[in-house]
Amino acid sequence: MIDSHTHLSLCEEPDAELVERAVAAGVVKMLTVGTTGASCRAALAAAEAFPQVYAAIGRHPNEAHSFDDADLAELEALAAHPRCVAIGETGLDFFVRDGPPTASRDDQERAFSAQIGLARETDKPLTIHTRAADEDTLAQLAEEAGGLSVVIHCFSMPEKLQECLDRGYMISFAGNVTYKSAADLAEAARRVPEERLLIETDAPYLTPQAVRKHRNQPAFVAHTAAFIAELRGVSVAELGATVERNAERLFRW
Numbered sequence: 001m002i003d004s005h006t007h008l009s010l011c012e013e014p015d016a017e018l019v020e021r022a023v024a025a026g027v028v029k030m031l032t033v034g035t036t037g038a039s040c041r042a043a044l045a046a047a048e049a050f051p052q053v054y055a056a057i058g059r060h061p062n063e064a065h066s067f068d069d070a071d072l073a074e075l076e077a078l079a080a081h082p083r084c085v086a087i088g089e090t091g092l093d094f095f096v097r098d099g100p101p102t103a104s105r106d107d108q109e110r111a112f113s114a115q116i117g118l119a120r121e122t123d124k125p126l127t128i129h130t131r132a133a134d135e136d137t138l139a140q141l142a143e144e145a146g147g148l149s150v151v152i153h154c155f156s157m158p159e160k161l162q163e164c165l166d167r168g169y170m171i172s173f174a175g176n177v178t179y180k181s182a183a184d185l186a187e188a189a190r191r192v193p194e195e196r197l198l199i200e201t202d203a204p205y206l207t208p209q210a211v212r213k214h215r216n217q218p219a220f221v222a223h224t225a226a227f228i229a230e231l232r233g234v235s236v237a238e239l240g241a242t243v244e245r246n247a248e249r250l251f252r253w
Contacts, residue, residue, distance in 0.1 A: 005200035035060035047083035056086035064111035088127030125149035172198035175208035
């Protein structure tokens with residue numbers, strides 16, 4: 001089993017404890033994802049410390065305020081690390097929140113474009129975040145990301161599933177696919193061809209329904225795997241082997 005997207009630095013427990021629990025649950029590899037300069041460095045530190053952990057380097061759209069050449073240079077330097085296997089998460093997020101505004105549309109699009117370019121330069125897959133911006137995210141990908149390996153992380157646009165599949169994107173499901181309110185996501189998880197399927201936790205967020213009273217952690221990907229395996233009519237072992245193969249092909253780890 002793998003966890004194709006987690007945030008170890010945002011979890012409450014020490015990395016060593018999180019990794020130990022994940023391994024005990026059958027997780028053989030996990031990708032911890034940076035969203036700021038500091039969290040990218042923490043992701044690389046975790047990847048250096050634990051053989052099961054690899055890192056993705058990126059700037060989240062909500063962290064893209066005034067993104068400039070210096071920010072890109074920082075990402076370029078971090079992405080050169082041998083334990084970095086993906087770029088992102090990046091994309092667009094136009095969800096309206098309480099409190100301080102997120103980065104402007106221009107900042108987000110500029111950061112997104114820069115990271116698409118970085119994925120191309122480094123020949124690494126691109127991990128996509130999209131919220132309340134699906135049309136715009138897909139449009140920018142269509143214009144700029146042709147030929148790249150793309151993962152739609154925490155897949156949340158079931159109405160766009162066929163379009164994503166037609167473009168060759170990988171589809172990654174998080175714990176919210178297990179929620180009773182997410183029947184459309186569950187149907188998408190049933191339909192995705194096996195060679196395009198990934199699973200993730202997005203820990204510490206989106207805890208699977210079976211353990212929803214707890215903060216999420218990489219070990220809990222096993223609950224999402226069990227749910228999707230039942231949906232697809234396969235054993236958990238078979239599903240685990242499928243997503244391991246897919247992740248190995250994509251991330252080349």
